[in-house]
Amino acid sequence: MMIYLFLVNVTLIVFYSLYIGFLKRLTFFQWNRFYLLGSVLFSLLVPLGIFIDTSDPGFIERTLPALNLTGPLYGDSISSVIDTSDSLSHVMPPVYWTGVLLSLCWLAYRLRHAYRFAVNADSIVSFAFFNKVVLGAGQAENGIVLAHERIHVKQRHTYDVLFIETVHAFNWFNPVLFLYLKELKFQHECIADAACAEDRIAYAELLIAQAMHINSFPLLHEFSNESALKKRIRMLFTARSKSRSKYLYFSIMPALLLSASLTWVFNVSYRSIHAAGNVAAGQIPSDMKSSWRGSLSALQLSDFRSGMPIDAWKHQRTSEDEKGSVFTAVDISPQPRLGFHHFRRWIGENYRYPQEAIDAGIRGKALVSFVVESDGALSNFRIIDEPGYGIGEEIINLLKKADAWLPGQQNGLAVRVAYTLPITFNLEK
Incomplete structure (x- = not known):
């Protein structure tokens, strides 16, 4: 979701930059209107391509912090040694949706305020709101003002504004949408002005007269809004753009191609993955041994059958999503429903040492792997390293009794995540 929002807002900024650089001064007001609306719509739709995925989800392999069965079970929380990017990925969605909720509430409040003003207006203000035209005091007989406001109603300009406002509520952190709205409303006024200003000098004088002592309402189309007055009058007397200038659109x-390319890169980033060699089944890569304390691992189990190779990979995810492919980045990592600390505690309280290990006074480490499926179930249990005496088998028997986890997610899709669990123990006769 965060990648989608990133692409949406980058595209919005690029399109607006093109508008300012090439199109803003053109007098093709209707074209500019549709450019602004189309830019926002395109920015929302094209990045959806990152969610297109018709193949099987792959693996993301993580190494859990080592579980020391000889030390205290209630030491540092496991979350303190998990990659900080995971913590951030869990914090960002609630912050984002809180902002969306507040923005939608603010929009609803302003809509209600504008509606009440449109229904009860009793002032010199003339404006259009959805399909309603309100003429200010003394303007009932002014055909120019009425014609101007009817153009706003006929072309449904209020719906344009509401569309941008709604998009802004879901992208509340991006100020460029304020600029989109400002420019769109200006184009609305220019469209209506061009249709009504047969006598440009008289029309400009009318605008100035109407602008005196008028407050601005962002959701309304006022006949004369002081903040845009100078630009509107300047545009009235600007020579019409030549037809060949339309080629500037x-x-x-290039912006369309850039947006599509970024979407493709984030969806098909398998090109940035490269093989780092093969490791015999049942062995642990040296870089993995040195990163047991919560760092990202990069292990691909191409087949869990004995004797089959294990491929090591580096860098980030592939959206080829072949069975067993590996990601080393994930939007939301899977986790036990009651948290990692509870999971660690549950293992410590329920693990039963095999009698033969007790008799032999075994000390050392064991490493097992398992897969958190896209539905949260644990599967594909495997002993990677153990000292014997049934230590690994007992760990796997315990993991099979564990409750389902909350599944991991990548680009909004549930994915299979392979975990390795190191356990340190020290038994004496």
């Missing part, structure tokens, strides 16, 4: 093509 093709400047959007």
Whole structure:
């Protein structure tokens, strides 16, 4: 989800930059209107391509912090040694959706306020709101003002504004949408002005007269809004753009290609993955041995059958999503429903040492792997390293009794995540 929002907002900024650089000064007001609306719509739709995935999800392999069965079970929380990017990925969604909720509430409040003003207006303000035209005091007989406001109603300009406001509520952190809204409303006024200003000088004088002592309402289309007055009058007397200037709208093509390319890169980033060699089944890569304390591992189990190779990989995810492919980045990591600390405690309280290990006074480490499926179930248990005496088998028997986890997610899709669990123990006769 965060990647989608990133792509949406980058595309919005690129499109707006093109508008400011090439199109803002053109007098093709209707074209500019549709460019602004189309830019926002395109920015929302194209990044959806990162979610297109028709193949089987792959693995993401993580190494859990070592579980020391000889020390205290209630020491540092396991979350303190998990990659900090995971903590951030869990914090960001609640913050984002809280902002969305507050923004939608603010929008609803302003809509209600604008509606009440439109119904009960009793002032000199003339404006249009959805399909309603309100003429200010003394303007009932002014055909120019009425014609101007009817154009806003006929072309459904209020719906344009509401669309941008809604998009902004879901992208509340991006100020560029304020600029989109400001420019869109200006184009609305220019469209209506161009249709009504047969006598440009008289029309400009009317705008100035109407602008005196008028407050601005962002969701309304006021006949004369003081903040845009100078630009509107300047545009009235600007020479019409030549038809060949419409070719400037093709400047959007590089931006379209950039947006599509970014979407493709984030969805098909398997090209950034490279093999780091093979490791015999049942062995642990040296870089993995040195990173047991919660760091990301990069182990691909291409087949769990004995004697089959284990491929080591580096860098990040592939969306080829072949069975067993590996990611070393994930939006939301899977976790036990009651948290990692409870999971650690549960293992410590329920693990039963095999009698033969007790008799032999075994001390050392064991390493087992398992897969958190896309539905949260634990599966594919495997002993990677153990000292024998049934230590590994007992760990796996215990893990099979564990409750389902909350599944991991990548780009909004549930994915299979392979975990390795190191356990340190020290038994004496």
